[in-house]
Amino acid sequence: MHLRFVAAVLLPLLVALSLPVHADEARRERGNGAAAESRRDQAAVAALQQRMSEAEQRYRDAMQAEDEDAAAKATTAALAEMKAVVEACGKQRGCQVEQMLATYERLLQDTPRFDDAATDDGGDPLDERDFTAADVPDSASAAALLSEEGQRFVKMVQFNPAVQAGIRRWLTDLRPQLMDSYENYRYMQHLMSPAFRRYGLPEALLFGILAKESNGKVHAGSRAGAVGPLQFMPATGRRFGLGDDGSGFDTRYDPRAAADAAAQYLQERLAELGNSIELALAGYNGGEGRALRVYQTTGGRSFWDIDVYSQFPAETKDYVPMVIAAAWLYLHPKEYGIHWPKVSVRPTTITLTQPASLYELTICLGNWGSRNGYLRPLRNLNPRWSPDVMLPAGTVLNVTTRIAWLYRFNCTHGKRLELAQQLVASNVQSALVRVGEPTPANGPSAGEATPAPAPVERKPARVRTYQVKRGDTLHGIARKLQCDLDDLAKANKLKKPKYAIKPGQTLKLEGCDA
Missing domain, CATH: 1.20.58 (Methane Monooxygenase Hydroxylase; Chain G, domain 1)
Structure with a gap:
């Protein structure tokens, strides 16, 4: 009985008591x-x-x-x-x-x-x-800038055979200039593009103007007097704050200032020319007065209307489609098989550790990572300095991180620096030598000293003279002695038309053959 009680009552209790132990x-x-x-x-x-x-x-x-x-x-x-x-x-x-x-x-x-x-x-x-940016092409920050910008540009311009002809030219004879323009622009993009974005203008338009005007060379100039990456004339530049900054530097050469002025200028033209990019470009190239007059007299018709088009000079007729074509290629490179050059453009600065010119830096930097070396980027980013001017130590230059990287290796010490300094210091005159009199075959041997030739004593040239006789005139003397009348008069300080002379006067015979 007792055992059965234990089995029936206590065993289930013991099992129940043991469960928390197993759970724990x-x-x-x-x-x-x-x-x-x-x-x-x-x-x-x-x-x-x-x-x-x-x-x-x-x-x-x-x-x-x-x-x-x-x-x-x-x-x-x-x-x-x-x-x-x-x-x-x-x-x-x-x-x-x-x-x-x-x-x-x-x-x-x-x-x-x-x-x-x-x-x-x-x-x-x-x-x-x-880290994912390694897979993004260089053009992502520009050419593919947003399909929205691309579509807006497409709506603002007319894509026609004239533009197609411009595209053909950029892709054939002018392809090297197109590539150079892109490469040069990429170095200056951080300086120039913000102005166009600020004024709501397509960045592609900025590239098109730059490519056509200067190929992205900041120091370009025209015979008419336009200078800088966007080719401002002096008067137009002054209207938009460009010109001498007080130090002798013309800010038309400054890419940031020039882009800002160009954006303002185009904004003005678009406002008065019905928001037509073609007519704004015609004004940029052919004169704003002409563009406005044509726009008003033709009732605001398109640039491609024959009555409008025919009123612009040949240069402007070429300029407008070429700018649009370059802008179009900037936005649609892949469609035309364009692979823009890879350019390392992250901006930074260097402080010269010793005096150097931009020429010297170009030589010592080399062209690692660049087809053409770094003279153009150095000049474009530092337009204030002429390339041959020796800049003092401590001068701060605008560069890219790659240029700074190369400067550290090659331009602060070592053989490359010494070579660059030697080449920059060289000049043609130091290569010229003065050769003495030839030595006869039976003359002194190489070991013998050759006596210096005695100096030749030169007698001063005797000035010929003529004593005026009674009845002489200067015209008669000139004819008789075969003299040039003007030279004879000038040598004796005689004034036209009388050439007054008197008997006994001594004349210097200059310009006379007899």
């Missing part, structure tokens, strides 16, 4: 598993942090390489590793991507801005804030 053990086992998983995540995060730290150190060490090629290879590898770490961090539980990016930001802040080396495939390096 299960929870402890799950907790131990979670802790182990957490420890694995922490270890993985720590490994990623270690990789980022090592990549950062490799980047710093790369700056001590012997030349730009070795440094570029090492820094590119370090940047690629950083990208891989950030991508892995995004997939790893517990890894803070922001912290990894902060490490990269610290690298950029703590080291000189030499991070613009080219990648192995010739493209630009990883963007300093967005």
